[in-house]
Amino acid sequence: MPTKKESMSAGTDLSRRNLLKSALAGGVVAAAFPSIARGEVARVLRYDVKPSELDEITVATLQEGMKSGKYTARSVAESYIARIKELDKNGPTLGSIIELNPDALKIADELDKERKEKGPRGPMHGISVVIKDNIDTADKMMTTAGSLALVGSKPREDSFLVRQLRKSGAVILGKANLSEWANMRSTHSTSGWSGRGGLTRNPYALDRNTSGSSSGSAVSVSANLTAVAVGTETDGSIVSPSSINGVVGIKPTVGLVSRTGVIPISHTQDTPGPMGRTVSDAATLLGALVGVDAEDVATKASKGKYYTDYTKFLDPAGLKGARVGVVRKLFGFLPQVDDIIDGAIDVMKKKGAVVVDPVEFKTLGKWGEAEEIVLEYELKADMKKYLDRLGPNAPMKTLEDLIKYNEEHKKSEMPYFGQELFLKAQARGPLTDKKYLDVLAECRRLARKEGIDSVMAKHKLDALVSPTDAPAWMTDLVDGDHFLGGSSGPAAVAGYPHITVPAGFVSGLPIGISFFGRAWSEPTLIRLAYSFEQATNVRKPPKFLPTADLSV
DSSP: OOSOSSOOBTTOOOGGGTTOOSSOOOTHHHHHOTTSOTTOOSSOOOOOOOOOTTTTOOHHHHHHHHHHTSOOHHHHHHHHHHHIIIIISSTTOOOOEEEEOTTHHHHHHHHHHHHHHHOOSSTTTTOEEEEETTBOOSSSSOOOTTOGGGTTOOOSSOOHHHHHHHHHTOEEEEEEOOSGGGGOSOTTOOTTEETTTEEOOOSSBTTBOOOSSSHHHHHHHHTTSSSEEEEEESSSTTHHHHHHTTOEEEEOOTTSSOOTTBOOSOTTTOEEEEEESSHHHHHHHHHHHOOOOTTOGGGGGGTTTOOSOOGGGOOTTTTTTOEEEEOGGGOOSOHHHHHHHHHHHHHHHHTTOEEEOOOOOTTTTTTHHHHHHHHHHHHHHHHHHHHHHTOTTOSOOSHHHHHHHHHHTHHHHSSSOOOHHHHHHHTOOOTTOHHHHHHHHHHHIIIIIIIIHHHHHHHTOSEEEEEOBOOOOBOOTTTOOOOOOBSOHHHHHHTOOEEEEEEEEETTEEEEEEEEOSTTOHHHHHHHHHHHHHHHOOOOOOOOBSSOOTTO
């Protein structure tokens, strides 16, 4: 399901990363910012962005403010909408919001009235949320995955997770831009770009990439354009942009959050998940998203395992006595990142964690080619299933229709990169093919039984830790993304949970630390991530610099 096809795990050799370069691209600065000569970073300019009253505000503080009368759902939504107009559509022009909800203020008014008459529904009542533009809403907004091929597509019903959000009392503020088709279209794509939404820019350094595919979701949270956001991941699409944009991202166990009504890549790896500026905010949103959905068979396994309140696992002393394994094979793509994570590990030790360093992960990355084949097979089958759900008036019916549309609209849909992955997926057969069944079994064996489950059982671990990602690279619309490495692969292929939390900065660019583990271990991971966050408080809001400040 929506996430980024280019796996971030070390040792994985997906086609997107066969062309990785050790140096980040350089010419984009001069093109985007003519006043800055190529390579000149001595003087770093910034946009004069005035602070907002809602900057870095938490969900809990918003609730306190609405209870006291300081805020209303409407005043909060109005403030965020004004900020979107100021920073997203003008000024730094972040490009994180692809469409605002024209009914947002009306919904907020209704929720304010309900609060006065009946009290709040729960911790998300009146809270502004941005959702990724591959999540169906049956309202005045479209759902397009960033593609012009689906412009005008209005689903007949809400996705299951949107129904859950509406029940919680959340205000869906708008939809976030993304890497088009969740980065599953081309081997040379630029993360954060879509035909419909254009380019999303990193708020820490505007010439740097946002990663993806939940680019707009991460940026909107980081830049304080919303309280929280929903992203989706197949392999890296929540945790990578969260890390690179300095926010918390939770990639749940597959089946904890329904995928019904979410434009898919893979039913075995896709999952929506929450993104917030704090672990507490992400945990609060997660509780509003979960639930068993009759249309998504994977959610049946979550019965008795999900919680509608994950904030009860927030424990500042949560690292004390915890057994944490360090996956050193996921280190080594940048020395500065290793130093930050080593410092984070020292903090865990001081907080009482038992650190096993290193732990041997013998199967790490060995699923690379098999994962790629699984995603190609499932994209073709799952896309048709999604398009069928839109009904007889859907603008597209099959993956083949999308390929044809892109060819016929090359100038607008493929000005920078093609659709090699679409073509590879189209060439695959049905899900009954022996090859598909064999590689799927191989992925599960290597990532689950002989992977995460084996390592954690051997060392009696509560979680595995590693760097989440490298710092943001220069956006390069000519050659595409330049990944140095990351750690999303093991949990993604296994379908297990993964949380990233801000851990430090390299030249002012955020670095995240990952906590991942067994299926349904979200409570444990949230406890550990929260304890680490409270001990460090690393996150700093972005400064909207034109380019990275190499002097820091």
